Amino acid sequence: MKNKIISVIVNIALCAIIASISIVGFVGGEATEVTSDGENLFYRSESPKGVSLMFNVYQNTENVVKIMDLLDEYSYKATFFLGGCWADDNIDCVREISSRGHEVASHGYFHKDHSKMTYDENLAEIRTSVKLLNAMLGSEISLFAPPSGAFNDSTVTAATSLNLRTIMWSRDTIDWRDKDVSLIASRATKNLQSGEFILMHPMDVTVQALPQILTYIRENGLTAVTVSYNLGE
Numbered sequence: 001m002k003n004k005i006i007s008v009i010v011n012i013a014l015c016a017i018i019a020s021i022s023i024v025g026f027v028g029g030e031a032t033e034v035t036s037d038g039e040n041l042f043y044r045s046e047s048p049k050g051v052s053l054m055f056n057v058y059q060n061t062e063n064v065v066k067i068m069d070l071l072d073e074y075s076y077k078a079t080f081f082l083g084g085c086w087a088d089d090n091i092d093c094v095r096e097i098s099s100r101g102h103e104v105a106s107h108g109y110f111h112k113d114h115s116k117m118t119y120d121e122n123l124a125e126i127r128t129s130v131k132l133l134n135a136m137l138g139s140e141i142s143l144f145a146p147p148s149g150a151f152n153d154s155t156v157t158a159a160t161s162l163n164l165r166t167i168m169w170s171r172d173t174i175d176w177r178d179k180d181v182s183l184i185a186s187r188a189t190k191n192l193q194s195g196e197f198i199l200m201h202p203m204d205v206t207v208q209a210l211p212q213i214l215t216y217i218r219e220n221g222l223t224a225v226t227v228s229y230n231l232g233e
Contacts, residue, residue, distance in 0.1 A: 016081060017114070021201065038054045040156060040159065040164075043233060044169075044195045045197075045230040045232075049232075050230060051192060051193075051225075051230075052224070053076070053198050054200065055079070055081065056083075057086055058111055060203065061090050063203065063206070063207050064202045068102065069222070071214070072100065074214045076224035078102050081105045081143070081144075082097075082105070083110075083147075084108065084109030084128060084129035084133070085111075087132060091136055095191060100188070103229075104133055105138060105142070105227070106133060106143065108147050109126075109128045109132075110125070115146075118154060120161055122152075122157075126158055142164060143163060143164060143165055143227055144165070151166065168197070169199040170195075170196040175203045175205055179205045181205055181212070182209075184205055184206060185212040188208065189202070192217070
C-alpha cells in the first residue's frame with residue numbers, strides 16, 4: 001500500500017512538471033500579455049562591440065562541436081539558438097556550448113511557423129523551449145530567434161513576456177540550401193561591418209567555410225562576440 005501511495009505521488013509530481021512546461025501562461029483564467037512596441041526586436045546592434053555569429057541548431061550535433069573547436073582556435077564567441085527537441089536529445093552538447101563560453105538561446109521547440117500562430121500558441125511554444133534550456137543550464141536564457149525568421153506581433157509580444165529579446169539577422173548565408181564554400185564565405189563577409197548578425201547553421205559546408213569567415217573577421221580588425229554582448233547585456 002505504501003509503495004502505491006509513493007507511486008501516485010511521483011506521478012502527480014511528474015504531471016505537475018509537464019504542465020508547468022506546457023502551460024500557456026494563464027493568470028486568473030486569462031492569458032497574460034504585454035504590449036510590444038518593437039523595442040525587443042533586433043536585426044543588428046546599433047552600439048556594436050563586434051560581429052555576432054548566429055547558429056540555428058536542429059540537427060548535426062557533430063558539426064556543432066566542430067564549429068566550437070574552430071571558434072576556440074580564434075578565441076571567438078558565438079550564440080547558438082537551439083531547437084528544444086534537439087536540445088532535449090543533446091543535453092551534454094547544450095551544456096558544453098555554455099561551458100565553452102558561448103551563448104545558448106531559444107529557437108523554439110518544434111521549428112514551427114510562428115507567423116501563423118496566436119499569442120497563446122507563440123507563448124506555449126517559446127515557453128516550453130525556454131524552461132527546458134533554463135533547466136539544463138541552471139540559468140536563464142535571454143534571446144529567442146523564430147524559426148525561418150517567421151514571426152508576427154504576437155511572437156515578439158510573447159517572447160517579451162518571457163523576458164526574451166527577439167533576434168533576426170542582418171545577413172543570411174543560406175548555408176542550409178547552397179553547398180558552395182566560397183559563396184557561403186562571401187555572403188558572411190562581403191562588406192561586413194561591426195554590429196552585424198550573421199545567420200548560419202551547423203551544415204558541412206558551414207564548417208568548411210568557417211575558417212575563411214573567421215580569418216576575414218580577424219584580418220579586418222573585427223571580432224566575433226555573442227549577440228547579448230553585442231547588444232550591451
